[in-house]
Amino acid sequence: MAVFFKQFKNKLFKFIPLFLLFFICLTGNSVVDLNFFSINVHFILIYYWVLRQPLALGNSYIFLSGIITDVIMGLPIGATSLALLIVAAVAAYVRVVTVRISLLTDWISFLPALLLANFIYFVALYYSNYSLDYLYLFKNSAFTFIFYPVLWAIFSMILNFMKS
Amino acid sequence: METSRDDVGIAIRSAFLRKGTQERFSLLILVILSIILLFLETAKVKPIEYLRSFIRDTVYQSSLIVSSPISGLKYISHEIKSHANVFKNYNQLKKEHEQLKNKILESDFLTLENTQLRKLIDDQVKSSSNLVSSRVIIDKQSPYLNSFIINSGSNKKIKNGMSVLDGQNFIGRIVDVNFFSSRVLLISDLNSKIPVVIEPSGHHAILSGKGKKEPILEYLPENHTVKDGDKVYTSGREGIFSPGTPIGEVVFEDEKATVLLFSDLSQITFVNITVSNFEQDK
Numbered sequence: 001m002a003v004f005f006k007q008f009k010n011k012l013f014k015f016i017p018l019f020l021l022f023f024i025c026l027t028g029n030s031v032v033d034l035n036f037f038s039i040n041v042h043f044i045l046i047y048y049w050v051l052r053q054p055l056a057l058g059n060s061y062i063f064l065s066g067i068i069t070d071v072i073m074g075l076p077i078g079a080t081s082l083a084l085l086i087v088a089a090v091a092a093y094v095r096v097v098t099v100r101i102s103l104l105t106d107w108i109s110f111l112p113a114l115l116l117a118n119f120i121y122f123v124a125l126y127y128s129n130y131s132l133d134y135l136y137l138f139k140n141s142a143f144t145f146i147f148y149p150v151l152w153a154i155f156s157m158i159l160n161f162m163k164s
Numbered sequence: 165m166e167t168s169r170d171d172v173g174i175a176i177r178s179a180f181l182r183k184g185t186q187e188r189f190s191l192l193i194l195v196i197l198s199i200i201l202l203f204l205e206t207a208k209v210k211p212i213e214y215l216r217s218f219i220r221d222t223v224y225q226s227s228l229i230v231s232s233p234i235s236g237l238k239y240i241s242h243e244i245k246s247h248a249n250v251f252k253n254y255n256q257l258k259k260e261h262e263q264l265k266n267k268i269l270e271s272d273f274l275t276l277e278n279t280q281l282r283k284l285i286d287d288q289v290k291s292s293s294n295l296v297s298s299r300v301i302i303d304k305q306s307p308y309l310n311s312f313i314i315n316s317g318s319n320k321k322i323k324n325g326m327s328v329l330d331g332q333n334f335i336g337r338i339v340d341v342n343f344f345s346s347r348v349l350l351i352s353d354l355n356s357k358i359p360v361v362i363e364p365s366g367h368h369a370i371l372s373g374k375g376k377k378e379p380i381l382e383y384l385p386e387n388h389t390v391k392d393g394d395k396v397y398t399s400g401r402e403g404i405f406s407p408g409t410p411i412g413e414v415v416f417e418d419e420k421a422t423v424l425l426f427s428d429l430s431q432i433t434f435v436n437i438t439v440s441n442f443e444q445d446k
Contacts, residue, residue: 026230063194071223074309078201085195092179131354133375
C-alpha cells in the first residue's frame, strides 16, 4: 500500500508542470495583469522547466498551450505558440551550453529569451494588423524579468518535491 | 575559434532538432507549423474557417469547464460582499427611488416625444424582436485585446460587424463568429474605431478605444462646441450600426475629450446583439 501510494505521489508530482501549463492557459492567466504591472507567467514556466526538467514539458504541449492562449486571448492562432517555442529553444540552448545552473545564470540567460520571444510576438501581431500598446509590452517584459526569481523559487520548491 | 563556432552550431542544432524519447515533433517543426498557422489566419477558405471555428468552440468550452472553480469562488466572494453592503445600499436606493418616482412622469413624456421625432427623421426604432440575447461565457480580459466570448454564434445567425448592446447601450461589435460562440470586441479596445455623433452640438467624430483607459473622441472639428456632459451616440455613418444608440457622455481630461461609458464593461453578464437591423442594412 505504501509503495503504491509513493508511486501515485511520484506520478502526481511529475504532472505538476504540465497541469500548471494548461491551467494557466485555459483560465486565461498566461499574463497576470495587476494594476501597476503584469507578468508573463507562461514564459517563466516554460523557460524554467525546459531548462531544469526538459522531460516535464514536451514541445508539443508547449505548442498546444500557445494555441489555446491565442484562442482565449483572441490573438491570431500561432503567435503565442511561436513566442513560447522560441523561449523553449533558448532554454534548450542554454541547457546544452551551461555546465552549472544557478539562479543568476538562469536569470541572465532568461533576458535574451524574453526579448527574442516578445520581439517575435510583436512582429507576428504587427503583421496580423493588431494594434498593440507598446508601453504595456515593454512594462510586461521588464516585470517578467524582475519577477523571474520569485517564480524560480516556487518552481524550485516543486522540483525538490518531485525529486524527493 | 573554429571549435567554438562548431560548439555553438551543435548547441543550436541540439536545441532545435533534438526530440525527447516520447516526443514526436522537434522544436523546428513546431516553429514552422506555428508560422504556417499564422499565415493561414488570413486565409478566407471555408474548410479552414470551419476548422478554426471548431478549435475555438472546443477551447472556449474547455476553458469554461477549467475556469468554473475560479468563477465559483469569484461568485461566492461577490455574493458575500453584496450581502455585507445590503443595508447601506437599501438607504441609498430608497432615496434614489423617491427621486426617480418624480422623474418618471417627465421621462414618459420625453420617451413619447423622442419616438415620434425618430419616426419623423426616418430613424429605425428598435424593437425587442431585432435583438438576440446572449450570455457572456468567458470574460477574461486579454492584456492585448479587450473582448469577451458570448454563447451565440452562426447557429443564431450572428455575423461579423453586428453591434452589441448592454441593455440599450452600445458596448462593442462582433469580430469573430464560430458555430456556438462569438467574440465581442469592446469599444475600449485599441482596435475599435466607431463613428459617433455628439449631442446637442451634432458634431461627428470617431470614438477610439484606448485599452484600459476611457475611449477618446478623435477627428472633432477644430472649432467644436463639445463640452462636459454631452451625450455620445452611434452615428450610423458607415451603415453597419443603427444610428442613435447611446454610448456615454463626454468628460474633458487634459484637453482630451474622453467618453465615460454608460455601461461598466467589466460587469457585463448578458448582451443583446442587433440582428434584424444588420440584415436590413446589408
